[in-house]
Amino acid sequence: MAWDFKTEPAFQQKLDWIDQFVRTEVEPLDHVLGSPYDVRNPRNIKLVRPLQARVKAEGLWACHLGPELGGQGYGQVKLALMNEILGRSRFASVVFGCQAPDTGNGEILAHYGTPAQKERFLKPLLENEIVSCFSMTEPQGGADPLIFTTTAVQQGNEWVINGEKWFSSNARWADFLIVMAITDPDATPYRRMSMFIVPSSTPGIEILRDVGFGGEREASHAYIRYTNVKVPLDHMLGGQGDAFVVAQTRLGGGRIHHAMRTIGESRKAFDMMCERALSRFTQGQRLADKQMVQEKIADSWIELEQFRLLVLRTAWLIDEYKDYRRVRKDIAAVKAAMPKVLNDIASRALHIHGSLGVSAEMPFMGQITSAFVMGLADGPTEVHKITVAKQVLGDYRPTTDLFPSYHLPRQREQALEKYGDLLDMVAAEV
Secondary structure, X not given: OOOOOOOXXXXXXXXXXXXXXXXXXXXXXXXXXXXXXXXXXXXXXXXXXXXXXXXXXXXXXXXXXXXXXXXXXXXXXXXXXXHHHHOOOOOHHHHOOOOOOHHHHHHHHHHHOOHHHHHHHHHHHHOOOOOEEEEOOOOOOOOOHHHOOOEEEEEOOEEEEEXXXXXXXXXXXXXXXEEEEEOOOOOOHHHOEEEEEEEOOOXXXXXXXXXXXXXXXXXXXXXXXXXXXXXXXHXXXXXXXXXXXXXXXXXXXXXXXXXXXHHHHHHHHHHHHHHHHHHOEEOOEEHHHOHHHHHHHHHHHHHXXXXXXXXXXXXXXXXXXXXHHHHHHHHHHHHHHHHHHHHHHHHHHHHHOHHHXXXXXXXXXXXXXXXXXXXXXXXXXXXXXXXXXXXXXHHOXXXXXXXXXXXXXXXXXXXXXXXXXXXXXXXXXX
């Protein structure tokens, strides 16, 4: 039986290398470049490509992929330990070949793509020569894909797509989009939709506008209109009506990987909070000597460590079962906890930094915005809490029929029946 919290020495050496490399070589990119997904920008090519080559030389490129796709096939625990380092930097995931949404889209193509599709789309995607877009959410749909309206209708040897999509990630830089559309409106709710590869050069794709989040340097999500967009029949991923099955191929892993990176982002805020508390003097004392500041640091450390253990345990369960469906509750719990942890720690760090904390000199406002984004992306927090509660209650079995928790008087009666004589004997002896 193995039950410990140790990292094997050989992998710890890799983690140490990653930590040093990210701090000294990758984090500076965050201050001098725009979007990590602007892969054809000459500035990105000049600065990012050499770092990617060093990662490949260390055997740490795209470690989420199996060896047949050029990765190491690391399990989720190892990926978690890596990603909590990579989460400190906007560029780290791209430098290590494991950036969202390309990782999830790559998984879909690896599972469902034809040999020709893998050659055209997956191969350059895995090399970060191109980036991709996941185009699912709709303006009126929100968290309910069952009221989506985008359609794909078969006409001859083509599918014709019409509709609008909202918050389509990285569409402005993507070479292809993976689009979810209704192919059978009369089918049962979860068999109505299918998934398609749509090259970005296809006529009829119109980016109405790029939508940015607060604090974002360049707007990263697009509001897209598809007007008579035609793709060949073989550009469907999976079978007709399989969109939800295909989506789970990417969403389960995507959610846990977001959580892993959130550990790194939260730790970055926590480190800055500690540095500020130890270096800032006011009224003759360091901030670190003031009890209200100490409380903020203690609360932040406790929250971060609790969340980290929940993420690592969930990663271990995924490795153990090799089935995201069996770990659905745990992934949902991680997803629900993630926004609060980052928001709480970033908010405390902001407050301890005073007016500097709310300025663009510090990352905290952006981190707080990111926390709210996390509470909405890949399903809102409320939906994930419902998933957790339903599964917990569905799996729950009372420990005994004799002692239902709401019958405490009966429990006391039975306890006295069992131990009353012994207690009387002890009383008599006393």
